[in-house]
Amino acid sequence: KKRGFIFDMDGVIVDTAHFHFLAWKKTAEELGFQLTEARNEKLKGVSRVDSLNKILKWAEASISSEEFDRLLQEKNEDYLAYVNTMTEKDILPGVYNFISELRQQNYPVALGSASKNAPTILKKVGLLDMFDTIVDGNSVSKAKPDPEVFLIAAQNLKIAPENCIVFEDSEAGVEAANTAGMLSVGLGKEEILGHADHVFSSFEEIDINFIEQLETI
Ligand code: G6P
Ligand code: MG
Numbered sequence: 001k002k003r004g005f006i007f008d009m010d011g012v013i014v015d016t017a018h019f020h021f022l023a024w025k026k027t028a029e030e031l032g033f034q035l036t037e038a039r040n041e042k043l044k045g046v047s048r049v050d051s052l053n054k055i056l057k058w059a060e061a062s063i064s065s066e067e068f069d070r071l072l073q074e075k076n077e078d079y080l081a082y083v084n085t086m087t088e089k090d091i092l093p094g095v096y097n098f099i100s101e102l103r104q105q106n107y108p109v110a111l112g113s114a115s116k117n118a119p120t121i122l123k124k125v126g127l128l129d130m131f132d133t134i135v136d137g138n139s140v141s142k143a144k145p146d147p148e149v150f151l152i153a154a155q156n157l158k159i160a161p162e163n164c165i166v167f168e169d170s171e172a173g174v175e176a177a178n179t180a181g182m183l184s185v186g187l188g189k190e191e192i193l194g195h196a197d198h199v200f201s202s203f204e205e206i207d208i209n210f211i212e213q214l215e216t217i
Contacts, residue, residue: 004159011169045170094203147180
């Protein structure tokens with residue numbers, strides 16, 4: 001059985017989740033709303049437009065479509081200012097070795113991210129060449145928890161969904177992987193990612209034998 005591996009980007013490969021949080025926090029403040037870390041969990045993995053819609057709902061605010069677009073643009077500019085400071089050091093611990101090992105073993109590897117900034121960020125940290133296919137916010141129409149992004153990634157890898165393993169840090173992303181019929185591996189806290197098939201706190205905790213064990217399931 002040949003397995004395919006699909007990686008979310010923000011919060012899995014690179015430490016950008018905090019940058020998203022800081023930028024959305026500022027947007028929320030403009031709407032008179034305090035965005036907490038707990039509420040922010042609901043924004044992880046969610047597209048830019050859907051994120052702003054959630055914040056508006058929490059803030060019980062309604063704005064014009066011009067203001068909506070302005071806030072989106074401002075949020076992305078603030079976010080990209082943080083991204084601009086990124087280097088290889090912002091790759092999360094253990095990720096580079098883990099993906100390198102998969103590639104050495106000839107496993108197909110995909111990126112499955114909601115971000116429209118994915119190519120910019122991967123280039124910035126030097127990981128653009130690590131993936132056989134990149135499926136991101138520029139190539140999907142339905143946002144996580146819809147499984148579209150992962151199903152397209154599997155199709156591009158030519159691996160059946162049930163033979164794909166997805167690495168995710170978000171509630172919405174784990175749900176998307178489960179709905180796609182894939183094996184979900186959560187990176188983060190068990191309390192938040194309890195619906196994943198496996199949860200690890202980081203790639204450093206994943207034994208490389210884990211991959212071999214998967215082949216026998
Ligand atoms: C990821 C992040 C979200 C972000 C989304 C869109 O899923 O977890 O926080 O909103 O991508 O990212 P973008 O870079 O296009 O704004
Ligand atoms: Mg993520």
